[in-house]
Amino acid sequence: MELSDISLNDFHLIRGRQAANEDISFVIHFDTSFYVTHFVLGDTLNTSKQNPWAPSLNTYRLYYQDRDQSESGYIGKNQQYNFFEMAFRKSFLDGLVEEDELLADKLFSRFGKEEYRNAPASPIIPDMYSCLGAMDSKVFTGPLQQLYLETKARELLLLQIQTLMKTESAVSTLKPADIDCLHEAKHYIERNYRRPCSIIDLAKIVGINQTKLKRGFKELFGTTVFGYVRDLQMERAKQLLLEEGLYVSEVADQVGYNHPQHFTVAFKRKFGVLPSELKNS
Incomplete structure (x- = not known):
């Protein structure tokens, strides 16, 4: 697994790539509990008996990762998986929605699903892709680059919150x-x-x-x-x-x-x- 982890104030930005030349099962353990938004940017994974929770390309999930709950996964031979995720402390989310109790309830309810496999998947919209691409750019250096990344991370999370609010307010006619x-x-x-x-x-x-x-x-x-x-x-x-x-x-x-x-x-x-x-x- 290849990982790039940038630590900022109260959250992490993580880009990762998993690939396998043979069938691999793995378990990840965590030192800290955190809230996660996980974006599937590219994969060749297939749903199977070994991997019934194979993620869908171009989707993201919001969930809570408890430090006492390990995460298991599986990658088949010649398959690969590219992702980006943001891991937040609760204090970061509190700072965004502390003055809007209704929004806070909705947001933490959506994050309430424990483990990636139990969280609902949502499509990545074009504005989110633009934001993800911008975070790949090294526009500044030092503290200014950190401020730039923090700003883009907040923008990306706000886009997810905005989408969540629109989705919940829409009345679906689909059976x-x-x-x-x-x-x-x-x-x-x-x-x-x-x-x-x-x-x-x-x-x-x-x-x-x-x-x-x-x-x-x-x-x-x-x-x-x-x-x-x-x-x-x-x-x-x-x-x-x-x-x-x-x-x-x-x-x-x-x-x-x-x-x-x-x-x-x-x-x-x-x-x-x-x-x-x-x-x-």
């Missing part, structure tokens, strides 16, 4: 059966994003009509069907460029683009840089 179909559609996309099918075909595959698929997917996951396909393609492309050293045309083909120039435009729109620039950085 349980519809939600099951939409999750099935999401999992199908994750397995087949390199060669995506049409909305018509996807609706038939998961057993839901086109209108419910389009509207329900947006409501449930915070993005469109094709927006989610593009996100998966771009995240995989970024991984291939940085870790596999492939040519841009090869990456374009592997993530489902017939024309490298169309891939280049989509990549620049997503990350703000050309794929060739990222490859050579």
Whole structure:
């Protein structure tokens, strides 16, 4: 496991990458209790009997990690998992919501789930991705860089709180059966994003009509069907460029683009840089 841990006032910023050349089970023990927001930024993990809680790409979870509760995990052969998380002390969260009792109740209720596997997953929205990307930038040095990271961390958490409030205030018209179909559609996309099918075909595959698929997917996951396909393609492309050293045309083909120039435009729109620039950085 590769970890980068930045310690700031009352919280930590952690980027990690787990990879395995063989099946590995592991257990993590903690010295301190803390509140966590965990972002899944890239993975090739598959749900299995050994790993029934395999995370979904482009989602985040809020949960409470008790120091007396260890965390177990599993990574299969040739699989990998990239993540970012913020770990807070209670004093940090108290400082954000101390004057709003209703918001504090909602926030701590959402954090009330113990362990990652028990916490509900929410989609990472574009503003969150922008914030996560900004925290990779070394804009300043010394104390100013620390202040910059603290500011971005607060911004990222506030985006999650804002999303939480919007979600709880919205009245959903989705039935349980519809939600099951939409999750099935999401999992199908994750397995087949390199060669995506049409909305018509996807609706038939998961057993839901086109209108419910389009509207329900947006409501449930915070993005469109094709927006989610593009996100998966771009995240995989970024991984291939940085870790596999492939040519841009090869990456374009592997993530489902017939024309490298169309891939280049989509990549620049997503990350703000050309794929060739990222490859050579």
